[in-house]
Amino acid sequence: MKNKKNILIVEDETAFLYAMQSKLSIKGFNVETATTGEEGLKLVNDQKFDLIILDLLLPKMDGYDLLRELKSNPGTEKIPVVIVSNMSDKENIDSGINLGAKDFIIKSEYNLDGVVNKIMELL
């Protein structure tokens, strides 16, 4: 596959992070990972990404903060962000979408293939 697409996963749950990273690599994507919001922000400023997969519950700078930061910066506002979280309350989903997330995937409602397929639909 030429021109591999770059995906960033920001997620502090390492098992999920590893599974996603492996699966997406198998599907032929370049995958970068970050376990904190700050780390993720640094990576976004250094490299170009085609998609960001974002968890909401992160230490210190959480998913919402990072999303707000990304959308307020002209250099990063166009990168599509998908929230993949277990915070499944309506308020969480609404505020994620209102902040500019392209989609909201509830982790426990899909299996690994399900999450990956949903993400690939967005690319």
Added chain:
Amino acid sequence: MKKSREFFHFSDCQQLGLGFWECPTSMFLFMSLLTTITMVATYLIANHYSNPEMVVFSMAAVTIIMMVVNFSINHGISKAAQSKKSLEYANEKLGKAINKLKESEKAREDFIYMIIHDLRSPLNGIRMLSELLLGGKNKIKDKSGRESVRLVNHSTNHMLSLVNDLLDFSKLEAGKFRVKKVKQNIEATLEKIIGYYLPIADSKEISFVVNKAENIPEVDFDQRGIEQVLHNLLSNALKFTEKGVITVDILYHKKNKNLSNESSAAGLFWLTANKKLNILDNSIIIAVSDTGPGISKNLATRLFKKYSQDHEQQITSEKGTGLGLVICKGIVEAHGGLIDLETKEGEGTTFYFNLPVNKEE
């Protein structure tokens, strides 16, 4: 002034909620006044006759008796007022204790909700890693190793579904369960969920029959919530039916009167048999009927209730928290609908629910 009020027990009377004229002292004073007037009048009249002292003496005796009676009544009243006062104090204390209890109950619920919520993350991680090991490039080559991972995956899925049930339940309990209703076609949702169960029915000796009436209007409902209800009813029907038929009926019900006509059109076997169904006027009815063993009356009355005894052994001997139907009830009621069942032991069970159709459009 205050002293005299206390002496005459007016404050006690007030405490007990008695009016001025209901108070024995007022009555006594009034009677005394009357007695005095009568006494003087009698004296004046008696003066004209032979024995005036006799009249005065008897009047005085009456007054003394009245005083004694008044004293004893007032004594009783003051006792009653005192116990009322202490009762009020105890009530106040009890109220405070109840509020405190409610607060700590709320804190406990929030805490449990948080724990259950947090349980999902690591479980999800395990599930996804095990899936990774079962397929693709990372697949385990060793056969028994793969079987172990398959079992890990199976158990994790089971555990995750329990945790999801618990989470929904604790949301219902804490009043955090909200439905986002959107006016839409419900048939598409129904087809989607049925499609999911068709292969499972095929693998058993079960055939699926779907009866759809033609006049189904759009209805306000929460996609995820109603999907969950349908998943629950269909998976239960499949779980408890070894072979036979599972029938799904969907119809639009306008008014109670026309029930039998509508039912014969839709082919609901239970509608013609039983007219005492729990059905709302102007609503969509969805019914899932199976040809399973049926449910005993005793159990049927408890199915939708939480924490009912031996619930778990009887209804979910294999899987589940036994909360599935409790959650379904919560979801349907959040839509303003009803859910209920009809069952006959040895013949089968029908679970049905209503979703009200909004008339204003």
